[in-house]
Amino acid sequence: MRTFIRQNSLSLFFGVIFLAALVGQAFAGHAEYNAQLVTDGLATVSLGRYITSSSFAVDVAENWQSEYLQFLLYILATVWFLQRGSPESKSLDEAGTESDKEQKVGRYADDASPVAAGRGGLPTALYSSSLGLVMGLIFFASWGMQSLAGRIAYNEEQLAQLQGPVSWSEYVTSADFWNRTLQNWQSEFLAVGSMAVFSIYLRQRGSPESKPVGAAHTSTGVEG
Amino acid sequence: MGPDRAATAFTHAVASSDGELACTLLSDEVSSTIAESSGMPCPAAVLQADLPAPSAVQGVQRYGHQAFVTTGTDTVFLSEFPGGWKIIGVGCSPRGEKPYECAVSGG
Numbered sequence: 289m290r291t292f293i294r295q296n297s298l299s300l301f302f303g304v305i306f307l308a309a310l311v312g313q314a315f316a317g318h319a320e321y322n323a324q325l326v327t328d329g330l331a332t333v334s335l336g337r338y339i340t341s342s343s344f345a346v347d348v349a350e351n352w353q354s355e356y357l358q359f360l361l362y363i364l365a366t367v368w369f370l371q372r373g374s375p376e377s378k379s380l381d382e383a384g385t386e387s388d389k390e391q392k393v394g395r396y397a398d399d400a401s402p403v404a405a406g407r408g409g410l411p412t413a414l415y416s417s418s419l420g421l422v423m424g425l426i427f428f429a430s431w432g433m434q435s436l437a438g439r440i441a442y443n444e445e446q447l448a449q450l451q452g453p454v455s456w457s458e459y460v461t462s463a464d465f466w467n468r469t470l471q472n473w474q475s476e477f478l479a480v481g482s483m484a485v486f487s488i489y490l491r492q493r494g495s496p497e498s499k500p501v502g503a504a505h506t507s508t509g510v511e512g
Numbered sequence: 513m514g515p516d517r518a519a520t521a522f523t524h525a526v527a528s529s530d531g532e533l534a535c536t537l538l539s540d541e542v543s544s545t546i547a548e549s550s551g552m553p554c555p556a557a558v559l560q561a562d563l564p565a566p567s568a569v570q571g572v573q574r575y576g577h578q579a580f581v582t583t584g585t586d587t588v589f590l591s592e593f594p595g596g597w598k599i600i601g602v603g604c605s606p607r608g609e610k611p612y613e614c615a616v617s618g619g
């Protein structure tokens with residue numbers, strides 16, 4: 289058991305802090321939601337009704353979509369784009385999808401390779417892009433959920449203010465939808481871009497996201 | 513009672529001069545607002561309001577705890593309270609991007 293925990297501590301750690309943050313968001317969001325209802329002279333709701341509401345769903349989904357978009361773009365952009373001196377980049381002569389031999393696919397797959405890597409054809413093609421495909425699917429699903437839940441939450445606020453509801457097509461071209469979307473995107477793009485650049489000159493001893501402390505600023509694609 | 517039935521019950525109560533019943537279908541904030549602004553108790557004040565005649569419900573849109581009911585002659589805004597659906601705006605007309613102007617509301 290202790291070995292399992294140690295060997296999976298990274299995913300377990302993030303799983304635990306994800307749940308803790310989600311619970312915290314539920315309590316804080318519930319308090320804010322009820323405060324607005326009181327201001328509008330409307331009935332407050334229980335925590336249970338809040339966490340099944342569109343208001344909670346849109347707040348969760350808008351952050352999920354931007355996080356999955358961030359990592360999707362990072363996964364795809366780092367295939368082709370390079371950053372001299374960054375451990376986040378491949379070596380400067382490795383841009384692209386690389387050879388079958390380097391990627392251990394088809395006849396170059398070895399005994400330890402996943403079955404789909406050695407099968408060839410569509411299974412290998414799909415498996416070769418499976419990380420991006422799944423991240424992309426979660427991104428589009430979350431963004432879609434944001435648009436559906438966001439419209440209901442937006443209309444709920446509209447009606448409480450004696451304003452008319454909007455259709456889905458009106459909502460996805462509205463300022464509310466794009467403000468929620470772009471305010472998340474800009475912060476994700478800034479964070480990931482700045483990490484790629486900071487890691488050229490700065491170090492975090494022991495982290496695979498950093499170069500070794502003594503590595504040259506010019507060395508690229510070297511992880512510590 | 514759903515939002516459409518609450519809206520219909522209200523307009524019929526007003527049409528039959530049953531101010532007591534009509535006021536039970538208004539939110540607390542709306543009933544106290546019209547009483548304060550008119551200087552009369554709610555049951556009397558609601559019968560003085562310039563409300564359209566009853567008409568069949570044409571559409572109901574519900575979003576969370578809020579609802580928007582349109583009839584042949586009116587637009588009604590409702591909110592869900594522990595005691596059921598209550599009216600927060602009735603006798604309402606659109607004003608473009610601004611909130612609807614309602615003959616009876618809490619604003």
